[in-house]
Structures are given as structure tokens and as C-alpha cells.
Amino acid sequence: MSDPVLSPDMVAVIGATIPRVLAKVNALSAPGPGWTRPSYSELESQAHAVIEAEARALDLDISRDAAGNLFARMAGRDPAAVPLYIGSHLDTVSMGGAYDGQAGVIGALAVIAALRTAGITPASDIVLTVTRAEESVWFPVSYIGSRAALGRLEAKDMEAPRSDDGRSLAAHMAGQGYDATAVLAQTPPPPARFVEFHIEQGPILFNAGEAYALVEAVRGGLRYRGAEVRGVWAHSGAAPRNGRADAVVALAELIVAMNAVWDRMLAAGQDLTVTFGRVDAAGPAHAMAKVAGQAGFCLDLRSEDPATLDAADAALKAEIATIEAAHPGVRFDLGLQTRSRPERMSQKMLDWIAAGAALRGDQPRRMLSGGGHDAAAFATAGWDSVMVFIRNWDGSHCPEEGMDIADLAAAVEAVTLALLGDVA
């Protein structure tokens, strides 16, 4: 039996579907630079409707769960075979990019479109999966949509406030027609297989000149989203250096100290990222002529190893104690800590996609994901999960976020070839 190949029609439909549907989804955004579709916003719902219409045009069997996750099923040859779910999310961070989430959804759609074009019935059901609320900048809860689908959301999560308006997750779900009580009561599907295409969100593939890669593990996170340092307000020109309890200076010292901790831990071979993404000493009480008595901040620590996160957290607390001792009147309050655990991807699924990639002559590297993704939630729930990273540049979670459609198409072809291998 000869190796499976993609017909010119299949290659063409993949290449045409991606830019066409991306443009439709990205026409939906709040005003401002880049793309903004908050979790459980009307804009996110409209983006879901775009994909639902595309799925109907492919004659897929549409359903939504209680949380508004979209499932569009293409029937396989064997109804008893373990289904392959494939997809991602359509919400974005505030002023985010054109590819994060949407590339994964549209890549999945392109896989199914290619099979339909060729009249191929897959070995198992394939379920185009569009989750809700993946971007955790909106609610302080990880992977809301996928965890809701998987029966892993808790009642307390429903009270989480959205960062822009303070209204609860339950209220925002209700605003889009979904009932939090029903979400908590729903029965998850039996564990199956999950594939997610996603931009890398880092420079590794771009610097290496590689179009796509396979993700072996997703880093976990340890976050302080609402941390604060308090000092004593004073006059900028009159308060002598020694008596000051300057919140801005104390926070600057902590940021510099934690970057030194990061250096030391990297040098010791530990996997870690340290990010103070938001610093707020710009309230109505802050002014050019005042020593700052208060500053707010976020801290995001990520690693593939929970022990490394614990060590970084211990170092953080030690640095805070040192800074507080040096500046009487300064007190840090880290606020609530949230965590997401690191997740290994499925070796079986990695090998399966690698086989498809080999059919087009590719040997994609295996790497870590720094960002958390829905695939991690599926892995946590016991699904055989895997991610395919697409080369990108100019950062991510920002308007400049870049991706070449040909790179996503190459990864879509690799997965499609893996599916053809199952059929053959």
C-alpha cells in the first residue's frame, strides 16, 4: 500500500479556507489597536457564529454544551472509535493579535474542509471544537470553556469578576444565553483525543527557521493577579531619602531582584519565566510631586516543573522580606495566588502527528509551550492531547503578532496526512 498523499484540491482548500475564515473572524473586535474579543462577550459569540456557519456549510453535526462551547461533528467510519476533537478558542486578550486562538480553530476547520473536498470519511468521528473563555486575563480562572466542557469547573469559579467590568462569570455567561447552574451540572463527553494548533507565542521557531513544531508539555503557572505594595505618601521635594517609604521604589527593587532570581535559576538549569506584566502607580492619588504610597502589580511565574514554581515563590517571599526590612513603612500584599499545573502531552499523539509530518518530508522539533492552552485542560482530564505550534514573530497577545498562513497550512497538511494514514 502506498503512502497517503493530499490531492491538489485538498491542498487548495486548506490554503483558501485559512485566510478566508480568518478575515471573517478578525472583522469582529472592540475598537482600539489589535483585536479585542473578551471572554463571554457578544463579540466572542459572534465569532462562534462565524465558525458555526462554516461548519454547517461543511454539513457537520452542530451542538453546543451548556457553557456555549461549540462542537461540530464529522462522522467517522466506526462510531465506536475514539473521536478526535480538534480546535481552540476565539476570545482574545485586550488589544491582542490576529492569530492566537483563531488560528487553531480555523486550522481545525481546514482539516475537515480538506477531507470533505476529497470525499474522505475519517476512521473516527472528528469534532471541530471551539471553546469559550480561554484567555485568563478576563477572569482569574484558567481554561474556563474547556474545563466547563470537561466537568471540571467549580461553583466558586462562577463568581469570578471579569477584569474590565467586575461582573461575575455567571453574569457574563447569562448575558450570552448560558446558565451557570446548567454548566456545573452537565455531563462531560467520555475522554477522547484532542489536537490544538496554536502560534508559538515566542521566537524559537522563527529564529530557527522552522514552520511548525510539536508540543511535549505545557508549562504551569503561579500567579499573583492583584498584588499590591503600600508605603507612605509624601512630598517629592520635602521628604528626605532616609525617611521615605516609597511604594514605587520598593516595587522596582522587587522587580530587579526577581530578575536576578530568574537568572540564577536559569543558570541552575531550571525552566522558568518571570513577568511583571502590569504595574499600576497611576491612580488619581499618584502625581509627579508625590512620593507614591501605593502601587499595584501582577506577577506571572511559569515552569514545566511545579517544584521550580515553588522555589521561585519562596525566593519572591524572601526578597519581599528583605525589601520590607530595608524600608520601614513598606508592606507588600501579594493577594490571591492562582496556579495552573504543568501538563505532559500524549506520546501516542505526538508520534501520530510526527508520522503525518514525515509524509510531507517534515521532522518537526518537540518543544515546551510557555503559554497555557485548552490542550492542557484536556490533558488534565485524561484525554490524549497534543499541540502543534506554528512559527510566529513580533510577539503575541499584541496587535503586531505575526504568522504566515503557509506555516499553518503546512501543519494542517501534516495532521490531515496523519488522518489519511488512519484511513489507509
Place this chain on the structure above:
Amino acid sequence: MSDPVLSPDMVAVIGATIPRVLAKVNALSAPGPGWTRPSYSELESQAHAVIEAEARALDLDISRDAAGNLFARMAGRDPAAVPLYIGSHLDTVSMGGAYDGQAGVIGALAVIAALRTAGITPASDIVLTVTRAEESVWFPVSYIGSRAALGRLEAKDMEAPRSDDGRSLAAHMAGQGYDATAVLAQTPPPPARFVEFHIEQGPILFNAGEAYALVEAVRGGLRYRGAEVRGVWAHSGAAPRNGRADAVVALAELIVAMNAVWDRMLAAGQDLTVTFGRVDAAGPAHAMAKVAGQAGFCLDLRSEDPATLDAADAALKAEIATIEAAHPGVRFDLGLQTRSRPERMSQKMLDWIAAGAALRGDQPRRMLSGGGHDAAAFATAGWDSVMVFIRNWDGSHCPEEGMDIADLAAAVEAVTLALLGDVA
């Protein structure tokens, strides 16, 4: 001839006037913690009206100049004698304190009330002076009201935007009934004498247990009110340490470096304060999961010596060059620099008030003012100016700003005794 003394009625009227009028003025504030009366706001105008009514009740001769500065004249025995102007301002920073500015206005009113109570005619005219727009957090222009009175405001100053709403100084003057063109055209009064009571805004007198002091010089300032650092937005979990251009980290390094510069310059005997009062990495594009690509900040340098300000500014630029070299992709833009020059107070006036203080058994220390004040603008214009600092605590430019009315009363008594010495 015996030493002048204050009658019990004079002491009583000083002690009663201060809290009574302070309460009236401080009933006027925008909502929120502390006191907020923006420069050229309706609230500032209402506070002026309170003092104008008090001045009318003391039968003073009321006038306003084109900029809305209030002058309330008590006629002296010799119309040709050099008048004594005495006063301060009634605007506040955002969420400021109960005493900054208003204590100086009400102290001046108390001096005149004491003379009226005793039926004493002073040697020269005394002019209760209530300036507008002293707090430079609102407009990026120093001493607006007093410089307007002194004919030292320039046409370009009228275009300065107010920090809360971006509308120009000319527009805000017009909103309170004053015409910018007339302000620029008005003839200043001939140089005379100026006295300003003001809280210290620092801990020196509080720590020393001294009620009031005489100010020998007002520190000058060198400010960057709209500085910014730009980096590259990236994903918090995916961007490796080495490739990052993190605006928050670069700014933290600058803050720590400038505090080290401050330490070195203090150790070398130079007079300096260094304050980053406002840091803004909290816009809609900033998030927990993003490396910051931008951060705004203010920097306020103050010294009694312009050469020290120049040296600190040179050190700032050297530190920025070092940080930019260490972080490719990071660029600082300091924006517009503004300056106010240090001003020496009048030796003659210092000795004159010291003589009054000696009559009540006080030997007030002589010290620097860290804050800029209207008295500096009068000194710049060639007036014989002096300030009397009142002990305060819990900072200044903040709601907690504390002052004991008895301390202000003691300083008012000292100045009143100095005036009685002229009469005697």
C-alpha cells in the same frame, strides 16, 4: 519703649479664626479621599469666595487681577511705605491634604484679623494675597497664579493642558471668568515684600519637636512629567529571558539606578531629592500574561543648586544609555523637561520675622523648602520674600497630611509681633 505684646483678644482671634475658616474652605472638595480643588476649577473659585467674604468682613479693600488672584488690602499709616503681601493658594493636588496652601491663606487672614481686633493700623499696607493655580500637578507650568500677577507668564503657558481633562490653561481660566489675553497684558504691582506661611511637607520639624521655622531657600526642580519607555510586547510564558525587551523591567532598573545615584550625591554633600511619583504600566494593553511593551512615568528632581540638578540629569541619561545597551529593543523617551530655579529668601525678611519670634521667646531654625511655593515666584520677580514653615506630619499632598492649629497660631503670632515692632 517696651517690647510689643499681643493682647489676649488678639491671641484669641488668631486661635479662633484659623479653625473656623479652615473648616469653611475644606468643606469644598471634589468627591474622594482627602481634598481635591483643581487649579482654575469651580471649587477653587468657591474657596476664593470664602476668603473674599472673610476679607470684606474685616473691611479690607478687595481687588482681583486679570488672572483671578485675590488681593485684600488693609491700609497702613504711610501710603508710600513698601506694602507687605501675605498669603498663599487654595488649589490642591488630587486627593491632597487639609493644610497645603489653605494654612498660608488663613494664617495671613488671622494676622490681619488680630490687628483689626486691636484697632492697630500697620506701618505699611498689608495685602492679603490669595493666588490661583499653585499646584503644578494640574498644568505643566510652575506658580501660574503668582507668575501671572507678577507679569511673568508667557503666551505659550496658556496652551498647557490640564492633566485631568487635557483642556488648556486659557480654557480653564475662561471657564472661571478670566481672559488669558488680559492676563498676559496686565501690569504687575511694584516689587514689595511677601510672606507665606506653609506646612513643611516633610518630617524635620516634627522629628525635632519644633512648631515653626524660617525658610532660607526654596529648592528648584527639574522634571520629566511625560516620560516613557518602550519595549516589545511578548507572551509572559513563551518569551525567553534573553530576547525580552521588557519596559517594566527597564524602568525598574532605572528607578533602582537613580536611587543609587541619589545615595552617591547625598554622600558627596549635594542637596537632592529624586522621585518617580507616577508609573503607568496599567493601560488596556497591559496584562498579567504579557511582557510590557510600554510604560509611562514622571521624574521629579529637586535641589537648592542648579548644578546638582544638571549633574543628576546627566547621571539619568547615562543610566538610560546603560539600560538601553543591556536591553536591545528598549528605548526611553524622557519627553519635555521643565525646570523651576532655586530661590534664596530675603535675609532682611528672615531677620524681621526672627525678631517677632524672639518677642514670644522663639528661636525658629532656618531651613530649606523642598517644595516649590509662590514665595519663590515673588523672589524671582525681585520681591523681598520669606516663608514660615509650620510643623506637620503624616506626609503632605495626601489626605493624612497633619498640622496642629496651635503651631500655625504661634507662627501667626510671631509675624504679628514683627508688625507691631514696625508700628512701635
